[in-house]
Amino acid sequence: MSAFQELMAYQRDTEALAQVGGRLGWDQETVMPRGAAQQRGTEMGVIEAVLHARRCDPRVGEWLERAEAPDAAGQAQLREIAREHERSLKVPADLARRLAQVTSQAQGKWAEARANEDFSAFRPILEEVVSLKRQEGAALAQEGDPYDALLDGYEPATNAAQIAAMFDAMRPRLVALRAAILERPMPQGLTRQFDEAGQMELSRELAGAFGYDWTRGRLDMAVHPFCSGSGDDVRITTRIDSADPFNCLYSTIHEVGHATYEQAINPDYALTPLGRGASMGVHESQSRIYENQLGRSRAFCGWLFDRMRTSFGDLSVADADAFYAAVNRVHNGYIRTEADEVQYNLHIMLRFDLERALISGDLAVGDLEAAWNDRFKQDFGYAVDCPSNGCLQDVHWSVGLFGYFPTYTLGNLYAGCLNEALRRDLPDLDDQLGKGDLGGATGWLRDKVQRHGGLYLPAEVIGRASGMPVTEEPLLTYLEAKFGALYRL
Amino acid sequence: MSAFQELMAYQRDTEALAQVGGRLGWDQETVMPRGAAQQRGTEMGVIEAVLHARRCDPRVGEWLERAEAPDAAGQAQLREIAREHERSLKVPADLARRLAQVTSQAQGKWAEARANEDFSAFRPILEEVVSLKRQEGAALAQEGDPYDALLDGYEPATNAAQIAAMFDAMRPRLVALRAAILERPMPQGLTRQFDEAGQMELSRELAGAFGYDWTRGRLDMAVHPFCSGSGDDVRITTRIDSADPFNCLYSTIHEVGHATYEQAINPDYALTPLGRGASMGVHESQSRIYENQLGRSRAFCGWLFDRMRTSFGDLSVADADAFYAAVNRVHNGYIRTEADEVQYNLHIMLRFDLERALISGDLAVGDLEAAWNDRFKQDFGYAVDCPSNGCLQDVHWSVGLFGYFPTYTLGNLYAGCLNEALRRDLPDLDDQLGKGDLGGATGWLRDKVQRHGGLYLPAEVIGRASGMPVTEEPLLTYLEAKFGALYRL
Structure with missing residues (x-):
């Protein structure tokens, strides 16, 4: 297999795992029992940790250096894989995992606070989420603006x-x-x-x-x-x-x-x-x-x-x-x-x-x-x-x-x-x-x-x-x- | 952290990922759209590959050698982790993954064949499942009996x-x-x-x-x-x-x-x-x-x-x-x-x-x-x-x-x-x-x-x-x- 093919096979597994994480998110918002919230947070954290480690894997960097795209679609694949690899390398593994875990749980707290019309019940965990996102933004931005770095995760090439x-x-x-x-x-x-x-x-x-x-x-x-x-x-x-x-x-x-x-x-x-x-x-x-x-x-x-x-x-x-x-x-x-x-x-x-x-x-x-x-x-x-x-x-x-x-x-x-x-x-x-x-x-x-x-x-x-x-x-x-x-x- | 604690922290993540795999299985049998069967097979294969790699990780063997259980429950934990580690090491990674992928798809084929009263539609994929399980049994049994080795996966200490x-x-x-x-x-x-x-x-x-x-x-x-x-x-x-x-x-x-x-x-x-x-x-x-x-x-x-x-x-x-x-x-x-x-x-x-x-x-x-x-x-x-x-x-x-x-x-x-x-x-x-x-x-x-x-x-x-x-x-x-x-x- 060429470096490009090896990279794409590896990436296919990463994408399949990302789909699994998404499916867990769907489950959480539609059918999950209420009492499972904490355990689900742990599960989301582990899936994120596996994904983060895969995206940061040094082999990805090596394949990217050697890979030759066969066509325009292949070039776009390399562009997106490199983008994700570089973004992931900037975020410490512990932070990525903690974010997945906390946001999974914060969602349940939000729904409860909203039902009870009580912002103060949501405030502590939102403070934790904001603190973690500020850390993530700063890690991603390096010398730049943290908000721009977060925005870039949803909409590339704007600020x-x-x-x-x-x-x-x-x-x-x-x-x-x-x-x-x-x-x-x-x-x-x-x-x-x-x-x-x-x-x-x-x-x-x-x-x-x-x-x-x-x-x-x-x-x-x-x-x-x-x-x-x-x-x-x-x-x-x-x-x-x-x-x-x-x-x-x-x-x-x-x-x-x-x-x-x-x-x-x-x-x-x-x-x-x-x-x-x-x-x-x-x-x-x-x-x-x-x-x-x-x-x-x-x-x-x-x-x-x-x-x-x-x-x-x-x-x-x-x-x-x-x-x-x-x-x-x-x-x-x-x-x-x-x-x-x-x-x-x-x-x-x-x-x-x-x-x-x-x-x-x-x-x-x-x-x-x-x-x-x-x-x-x-x-x-x-x-x-x-x-x-x-x-x-x-x-x-x-x-x-x-x-x-x-x-x-x-x-x-x-x-x-x-x-x-x-x-x-x-x-x-x-x-x-x-x-x-x-x-x-x-x-x-x-x-x-x-x-x-x-x-x-x-x-x-x-x-x-x-x-x-x-x-x-x-x-x-x-x-x-x-x-x-x-x-x- | 002691070797025992490190091992248990590692194992906790493995168990959380196994729960995720189980949740996907639930999803498949209750709510999954029919057309998702092939993609789900891929996802199940990747989760199994991640689990298999974790269970075979050489660090598990090293921790097991050094770990000292604090109590009877800890000893039982080590017994079970060692059992799973040793079983996993005997099964080639490709086989473990292929089994997860094929059995995920075979389930849909079975349901369809059963609904249509047509064993011949199920036969080809069942042949593949049996062939893979025979390989798995042989790999697990080494000199022993393959069926005993498979049985041992569900009921330890019998044959x-x-x-x-x-x-x-x-x-x-x-x-x-x-x-x-x-x-x-x-x-x-x-x-x-x-x-x-x-x-x-x-x-x-x-x-x-x-x-x-x-x-x-x-x-x-x-x-x-x-x-x-x-x-x-x-x-x-x-x-x-x-x-x-x-x-x-x-x-x-x-x-x-x-x-x-x-x-x-x-x-x-x-x-x-x-x-x-x-x-x-x-x-x-x-x-x-x-x-x-x-x-x-x-x-x-x-x-x-x-x-x-x-x-x-x-x-x-x-x-x-x-x-x-x-x-x-x-x-x-x-x-x-x-x-x-x-x-x-x-x-x-x-x-x-x-x-x-x-x-x-x-x-x-x-x-x-x-x-x-x-x-x-x-x-x-x-x-x-x-x-x-x-x-x-x-x-x-x-x-x-x-x-x-x-x-x-x-x-x-x-x-x-x-x-x-x-x-x-x-x-x-x-x-x-x-x-x-x-x-x-x-x-x-x-x-x-x-x-x-x-x-x-x-x-x-x-x-x-x-x-x-x-x-x-x-x-x-x-x-x-x-x-x-x-x-x-």
Whole structure:
């Protein structure tokens, strides 16, 4: 075997073990008995220790020096393996293991504190997580900025300054759009109850319509919907609110966007570094365009209105236009995942600033709740009423995802570019969506983005797919047009 | 740290990884998407490769040479670690990995072949499994007998000759008992349907009554009921037959016997070699005594009769005596797991002889179906009607469990000894069982057997608990008395 082949065989085992770790994470959030939390923390720590040791193995460095890639995909494999090898070498083994162990347990503490509306119960373990992440950031950054180093783990080839500049460019137009909308009459929402079985049945149908391969996945319930796994075992979760069926349906469509991305990747890349999405931002671009530009479009809402009436009878809104307005209602609210397209990115900006301050040390965990509440009041104009609507609403920080939030807005921005190109390439898209036919859109995305997996860097894959440089302009133009029409601005 | 402490810290990680492998097995049999079978095989192979390398690590040998155990439990730890180290060193790494990979996939092939009644679809991969197990047996046995070496993996300190002698001693009395019973009128079984929800609700209640700790476990459905995991995450499965509620209820009680054993082990042994049952035979003694000597006793059946009438209304049998007779009906049938206490061990003897012949090479996989059917006719007097009632009924061989079946009869035999001692120590046991109170019995078993985990060798733990040498006599005496009375022999 050549050095390249030896390296790839070794890497295949590492990737398989990483899949096992991911499967344990799925188990923890869906089916694990409550009393198993501590033992699971130990198990997660050991799996991470094995993975870390494999990624740091000196043989990887030797193979990388000698390996000759047979083609462009091989070069990308070497790029990703080297990146992971170098990042892993910077993080001490004990720290990597401790992080896996603590974040596994912190997740349970977060869920409990959130259920009990008690930030103080979560505070001690969050302090430990933040302390460990600061150490990890410092180890990764060496002379650079720790937050940038953490961000780089989710979105290569960007940094906090670029993100901040992007946010600065977006904020005034989003704030102005929001203000204009909130002066207009609020459309009516749905005012009845929707049974769980009916919501789940429709969720399953929508998942299939958006291209989810059920033979290689499954749908379960979770506190915080997520997608887990790569290759032939990509699982999604959703949640149900009997008064708000859109919570369940659009969570499902969102996670199907993530899942079909993983399922569509070139099978030659299975159990290699290219066998997963290009970055969290690109991943989010798929879930966002499925959920919003496609799923919340006027054309698709027309089809969904009829489909929901078949399942549930009268929907308490007059017609498809009123239904479309209800789906896209811009409303006051506390929860990021339930936010409309206009306000969503303001939620991300809040988290971005707070998490940077936590990692830099400018904000102590003990002051987080007050800082969140102050900032929320300032940005949204009303006060947080309880911790589960405030700084306890998201799972991310408990599991150590610092530097992750901005990838949501990057995903929105990528989705804006892709949507413009998709509509240019498929002039009859709305006709298809109006029939509940997602085949054209998901086929385009599969071909342009998804099948490539990690072959290209984020801006490259979005740039190649959309045929334009990546900027916030298409997203803002789309939002202003859509909501301008909806609210007669 | 002393050599002993270093070794134990190392071993703790190995045990945690073994738990992860077990969790993947649970996942595969309960929730895994069908299309993930091949990828899962790869994952199982890699986990096994990591475990095998850890168990063979030269440091383990060095620590074992230098380690001084602080107490008797420490000595038992060293005994078990050395045993596993020596066994692992004999099995080539490639073989260990290949076995994990192939058996993971073979399980899916078995389930498919069983559903389609097609042994020929299962034959090729079973040939591969048998070939690999013969290699493993030969590697482990060195100069000795390969089947003995495989058996030793499930039940230390016994061999096939001892098992065969035990079977020879049991068979004439079981055959005579069966023949006498089959000449008597057959009691009536239940003749109505039982809804799934009611069966599951009662299963959950029974699990709790038999001591299952729900905070550290869960109950799911599986084709073949099983128990999985140790310590704080011990999961059970069951299955439902709407015409036969005893299938679900007694499968659940059986698996609860396994599960409470794991849950009751001294927590100081968590994630060590002593933190699991002493052997498969001792494990089976717990599931068997829960299911049969306790669960199918006249006293408990009296309580269960009332309880089931509360849930389901009229049961189609006249009274508690008729219910007890229905629960313990000795009837013709093909399926081992549904067999009554009298005939169960005859099923095991059939499998023991066939699997020894497969491992020795005297029987080819291609001839297995015919050999099974011939032997079944000879032992039971009627012909197998379809493969799912014949050689495709059990999952065991697909997952490489050769040498495992005899531990079921060993378990019955151990349960016979324990039952005699339990009834000696708790004279009012039947009063308790008649009230549905399992606390006295399960408390005795917890104290005498379960809490010790792997501290003692099988015959030692059963001998200490029952205060008698381990023989088949108590089991046979119990069966002859119970069924003699039931059938007025």
